[in-house]
Amino acid sequence: MKIFSTEPNGNEVAEYVGTEYIKFSIELIEDDIKWLKKTKDIAQPLLANIEILLLITKKYSTDANLLLKKESIKDWKTVFYEWYERVNSKIPAKFKEGIKQNADELFAELEQYGH
Numbered sequence: 001m002k003i004f005s006t007e008p009n010g011n012e013v014a015e016y017v018g019t020e021y022i023k024f025s026i027e028l029i030e031d032d033i034k035w036l037k038k039t040k041d042i043a044q045p046l047l048a049n050i051e052i053l054l055l056i057t058k059k060y061s062t063d064a065n066l067l068l069k070k071e072s073i074k075d076w077k078t079v080f081y082e083w084y085e086r087v088n089s090k091i092p093a094k095f096k097e098g099i100k101q102n103a104d105e106l107f108a109e110l111e112q113y114g115h
Contacts, residue, residue: 018056018063019063021056022056022060025049025056026067029076033075036082046076046080057113066115068110068115069114069115070111070114080107
């Protein structure tokens with residue numbers, strides 16, 4: 001085992017923990033996307049999973065840029081807004097605009113990452 005810094009991930013066993021969390025987040029988002037393509041439910045986990053991914057990307061931005069694909073992010077955004085248009089009449093009026101605004105902000109931040 002090799003230690004190469006004092007950082008929490010500064011050793012051979014821990015150096016890829018951030019990368020694994022990014023990969024896991026992407027997997028969760030891909031599962032969310034498959035579900036959102038078909039569902040007419042008004043609840044969705046996608047925005048929460050994107051928010052968590054963004055928290056991780058702030059710490060591990062190099063890994064995030066390597067693992068995230070701009071084309072995938074574009075697809076996620078398209079699927080989300082298609083879902084939103086399909087179900088927004090069922091969303092209570094007091095939440096409707098806020099959900100869309102949160103999505104706009106999260107996707108704008110996410111689009112800064114990837115290749």
